[in-house]
Amino acid sequence: MTKITLIWAQTNDGTIALNRQIPWHEKDDLKIFKALTLEKVVVMGRHTMESFNGRPLPERMNLVLTHDESLEVPMGFQKVYSIESALTIAEESGTDLAIIGGKPVYEAFMDLASDLYVTYLDTDFTGDVKMPVVDKTEWQGTEYAHGVTNEENDYDYSVMHYTRR
Template sequence: MAEKILIWAQTNNGTIALNGSIPWRQKADMKFFKEQTIHQVALMGRNTMLSFGGRALPERINMVLTHDEMLDVPAGFEKVYTMAEAEQIADEKGMKLAVIGGKAIYDSYLPVADILYVTYLDTDFMGDVLMPPVDQTVWIAEEIASGRADADNDYDWRIVKYTRQ
């Protein structure tokens, strides 16, 4: 079965988005995101797809999990209607299933995910979409990278890999 990873960046208070987009500039996080999702199946919801402005992520299979059979998706995106369908496609292609948002898709996959990659941004910036704290009774945390705010990164940051216990 394809490995299921969830990947997101959040502020100290759990913010992952504001008004349908990511409200910060973190080059280190975007580089890490690319490294983890390239040549994989990137699974997202409708709003995450829309936030890309019609442009699919290159060198990935871009899948949109939806219940709306009438949803029009731009070139480079495929629709899937169930989690099992998404997982089967990733499995058949020998790829990881990288869940990249939004909140409802994360919530659906948290109980079955194998790995979480969370970039923590050291700010209390408040948005309108929040992730709950990672349950330390379910996940083992390992900090795998960190850095300071600079010209390419709005905030100090650290990336934590969580592996299911």
């Protein structure tokens, strides 16, 4: 059975984006993201794909979940029109799904997910897209990693790994 994991970073108020971009630079978080998604099928929406400036994530199958059949995607990305199609592709490739944004895609897969990896950035920066608080009655969390502000990271952070109760 294909495992579905949602991965995102957020500020104290739940911000995940500003103007369709990630408004911070956390090198450690990018390393963790890479480790969690390598050799997996990653699923994203159109805005997340566009934020990659035409460059798919290497060593991953890059799926764009969309309802827009006329959407043009750069080489290295593949359109899918349903959750079921993404699951089928992952099953046929023998790997798991990593859901990487944006918010509508997270919402579409949330009820199917077995794991969440959430990076909590210790900042009050406020953007225009926010995730809801992880429901602790549904999810049990353990700390996966943590770090401090330095030349590679804009903010102190902790990464929580949640599993469904």
